[in-house]
Amino acid sequence: MEEKITLIINGQERTTTTDPRRPLLEVLREDFHLTGTKFGCGEGQCRACTVLIDGKRASSCVTPVGTVRNKAITTIEGLGAGSSLHPVQEAFVAEGAPQCGYCTPGMVLGAVALLVENPHPTELEIKQLMNGHLCRCGGYPKIIKAIQRAAGTATR
Ligand code: FES
Numbered sequence: 001m002e003e004k005i006t007l008i009i010n011g012q013e014r015t016t017t018t019d020p021r022r023p024l025l026e027v028l029r030e031d032f033h034l035t036g037t038k039f040g041c042g043e044g045q046c047r048a049c050t051v052l053i054d055g056k057r058a059s060s061c062v063t064p065v066g067t068v069r070n071k072a073i074t075t076i077e078g079l080g081a082g083s084s085l086h087p088v089q090e091a092f093v094a095e096g097a098p099q100c101g102y103c104t105p106g107m108v109l110g111a112v113a114l115l116v117e118n119p120h121p122t123e124l125e126i127k128q129l130m131n132g133h134l135c136r137c138g139g140y141p142k143i144i145k146a147i148q149r150a151a152g153t154a155t156r
């Protein structure tokens, strides 16, 4: 049964009337046209659909929208300020980390969450904490370098 559901997306209150069991990913993309959040596997296995919920990384494809009422949801569209990129986005650009770019929004949001938890991660910690974010282009070395750059821990 449909219900009126209020979400806080990128700092703005947004309301939709829908089945609370619908995946947050679908609601973001179809109801609010926030298509930066990507559909990959739809089963919680690839993290292409990563968003932040109250600052924590979450796979929106397996998050029922009814469970995140009034929680702060951040999508890739909500990073940065105005026309300025977020430092993690700048680092991804600087390192040429996006290839096709499909995994990039999820990677960037995952990296943002990682760096809040651990501002100066080692390479091993980056690999461990980003485990589960799949890149079909195999761009992992540049993604790791971008996260190191954003953290200020790059060795070069
Ligand atoms: S699309 Fe959500 S984890 Fe793959």
Ligand code: FES
Residues within 6 Å of the ligand: 097, 098, 099, 100, 101, 102, 103, 104, 134, 135, 136, 137, 138, 139
């Ligand atoms: S850049 Fe293509 S999937 Fe990662």
